[in-house]
Amino acid sequence: MSLNLYNTLTRKKEPFSPIDAAKVRMYVCGPTVYDFAHIGNARPVIVFDVLFRLLKHLYGESHVTYVRNITDVDDKINDRAARDYPDLPLNEAIRKVTESTAAQFHADVAALGCLPPTVEPRATDNIQEMVGIINRLIGNGHAYIAKGEQGREVLFAVASMPAYGALSNRKLDEQIEGARVAVEVHKRNPADFVLWKESSPSEPGWNGAFVEGSAEVTIYGRPGWHIECSAMSHRYLGETFDIHGGGIDLVFPHHENEIAQSCCAFGQDVMAKVWMHNGFLQVEGQKMSKSLGNFVTINELLATEKFGGRKWSGQVLRLAMLKTHYRQPIDFTVKALEEVEKSLESWAELASRHKVALTAGPIEPSLLEALQDDLNTAAAFAVLADLARKARQNAQDAQQLVYCAEFLGFDTTSWFSNAQADGAMAGLAPEVKAKVDELIQARLDSRRNKNFAESDRIRDELVAMGIQLKDGKDPVTGDPTTAWEVKR
Numbered sequence: 001m002s003l004n005l006y007n008t009l010t011r012k013k014e015p016f017s018p019i020d021a022a023k024v025r026m027y028v029c030g031p032t033v034y035d036f037a038h039i040g041n042a043r044p045v046i047v048f049d050v051l052f053r054l055l056k057h058l059y060g061e062s063h064v065t066y067v068r069n070i071t072d073v074d075d076k077i078n079d080r081a082a083r084d085y086p087d088l089p090l091n092e093a094i095r096k097v098t099e100s101t102a103a104q105f106h107a108d109v110a111a112l113g114c115l116p117p118t119v120e121p122r123a124t125d126n127i128q129e130m131v132g133i134i135n136r137l138i139g140n141g142h143a144y145i146a147k148g149e150q151g152r153e154v155l156f157a158v159a160s161m162p163a164y165g166a167l168s169n170r171k172l173d174e175q176i177e178g179a180r181v182a183v184e185v186h187k188r189n190p191a192d193f194v195l196w197k198e199s200s201p202s203e204p205g206w207n208g209a210f211v212e213g214s215a216e217v218t219i220y221g222r223p224g225w226h227i228e229c230s231a232m233s234h235r236y237l238g239e240t241f242d243i244h245g246g247g248i249d250l251v252f253p254h255h256e257n258e259i260a261q262s263c264c265a266f267g268q269d270v271m272a273k274v275w276m277h278n279g280f281l282q283v284e285g286q287k288m289s290k291s292l293g294n295f296v297t298i299n300e301l302l303a304t305e306k307f308g309g310r311k312w313s314g315q316v317l318r319l320a321m322l323k324t325h326y327r328q329p330i331d332f333t334v335k336a337l338e339e340v341e342k343s344l345e346s347w348a349e350l351a352s353r354h355k356v357a358l359t360a361g362p363i364e365p366s367l368l369e370a371l372q373d374d375l376n377t378a379a380a381f382a383v384l385a386d387l388a389r390k391a392r393q394n395a396q397d398a399q400q401l402v403y404c405a406e407f408l409g410f411d412t413t414s415w416f417s418n419a420q421a422d423g424a425m426a427g428l429a430p431e432v433k434a435k436v437d438e439l440i441q442a443r444l445d446s447r448r449n450k451n452f453a454e455s456d457r458i459r460d461e462l463v464a465m466g467i468q469l470k471d472g473k474d475p476v477t478g479d480p481t482t483a484w485e486v487k488r
Contacts (some may be wrong), residue, residue: 111314151198168252194224244272308334348415
C-alpha cells in the first residue's frame with residue numbers, strides 16, 4: 001500500500017510522492033517559547049512525530065529531514081521577560097525566558113515519547129535569512145516600506161499575489177475579518193501583513209538593510225511572525241519541499257502568509273506539496289482557556305495533580321492523543337485518560353507475562369496499512385487492541401504488540417511488572433538496565449546543572465519503570481550521586 005495523505009491545499013486525500021525519495025523533507029511549526037507548552041501544543045508534536053517515524057520506515061533513516069523551529073523572538077516573549085525579570089536588561093531577560101522555556105519544552109515532549117527533529121532552528125539565528133527574503137519581495141514588487149504609528153514597517157502586498165487565500169479558501173475581501181486587522185492608513189490594503197517592524201531603543205532588534213528602488217533603508221527592528229518560518233524552511237529544506245504541518249488554527253493567517261512570502265520570493269507555484277493540519281483540542285467538552293480554569297500545560301499533567309487529581313504518564317498522554325484520528329477534533333478528558341491507561345496496563349501485563357524481547361522487529365502489516373492511510377492512528381489503536389486480545393493466548397502476538405507499540409513511540413521498557421523484575425537486578429533485561437543507567441546519568445547531569453524540571457521528569461520516568469532511587473552526595477567532592485534498585 002502506498003502512503004496517502006490528506007492535503008489541506010487540494011482538500012483531498014492523495015498518494016504521497018516526494019520530490020526526491022532520497023531526501024524527504026518535512027517542516028512543522030514549533031513553539032513560541034514564552035511559556036510552558038499546553039496540552040493543545042502537544043497534539044501536533046505527537047502527530048508529526050508518528051509521521052516522522054513512518055517516513056523513516058518507508059524511505060530510510062538517513063533519507064528524511066524533519067525541521068521543527070523554535071520561535072524565540074516575539075512580542076509575547078518581550079512582555080514575559082519584562083514581567084519576570086524587571087531588574088535585568090531586556091535582552092538578558094529575554095534570553096533567560098527563552099532558554100528556560102525551550103528546555104522545559106524539550107523535557108515535556110521527550111516525556112511524551114517524541115523523537116528530536118533532525119534540525120531545530122531558532123528564529124534569532126536566522127535573521128539575515130529573513131532580511132534576504134524580504135529584500136527579494138521588495139525587489140519584485142510584493143512588499144513595500146511604509147511609516148506606521150509605531151514606526152517604519154515592511155509590509156507584504158497581498159493584492160500582488162492573485163492566488164492569495166488558496167490554502168484557507170478565503171477571498172481577499174474576506175481576509176480583513178479573518179485576520180482581525182485594524183484599518184491602518186499606511187497600508188495599501190488592510191490585509192497587508194508585517195514582514196519587519198521597527199523597534200524602539202528599549203526593544204530587541206537587529207539592523208535590517210532593505211533596498212527599495214535606488215535607496216537603501218536600514219531599519220532597526222524585528223521580524224514579523226510569518227517570515228520566520230519562510231526563512232527557516234527555506235534555509236534547511238529549500239524553495240519547495242514535501243510536507244508542511246501544524247495545527248488547524250495556523251491555516252490562516254500564518255500558513256497562508258508563509259505561502260505568499262515563499263512563493264513570491266522564489267517564483268514557485270507551491271511552497272510545500274502537502275499541507276497537513278491536526279484538529280482542535282477541547283478539554284472536558286469546552287475550549288481550553290485560562291478564564292474557564294481548564295487551561296493545562298504538558299508539565300502540569302506530568303508533574304502535578306491539577307487534572308483529575310493526579311499525575312499522568314507521558315505514555316498515557318501520547319495514547320490519548322493517538323486514539324483519535326489527527327484531523328478530527330479531540331475532547332481531552334479524565335475519563336479518556338483513565339481508559340487508555342487501562343489499555344496500557346493490560347498491554348504491559350501481557351508483555352510481562354510472556355517475557356517478550358525488548359528488541360525491534362517486523363511490524364504488523366495491518367498497523368502499517370492504517371498509518372499509510374492518512375496517518376490513521378485510530379485504526380492503528382484498533383490493531384494494537386486486537387493484538388492484545390490475541391496475546392492473551394499467544395506469546396507471538398504479545399511480541400508483535402511490543403514491536404508495534406515501540407514503532408508508535410511507546411517506551412515498552414517500562415512495561416515489565418515488579419514481579420518479573422523481582423528476580424534481582426542481574427536478571428534485568430540488558431536493554432532495560434542500559435536504559436536505566438542512561439537515564440540515571442542524564443538525571444545526574446540535570447541536577448549538576450540545576451535543571452530541576454528535567455531531573456524531576458527523569459525521576460518520574462524511572463519510577464514508572466519500577467526503579468527505586470536513592471539520592472545522596474559524594475563525601476569527598478560533594479557531587480550528587482544516585483543509587484538504584486528494582487522496586488519490590
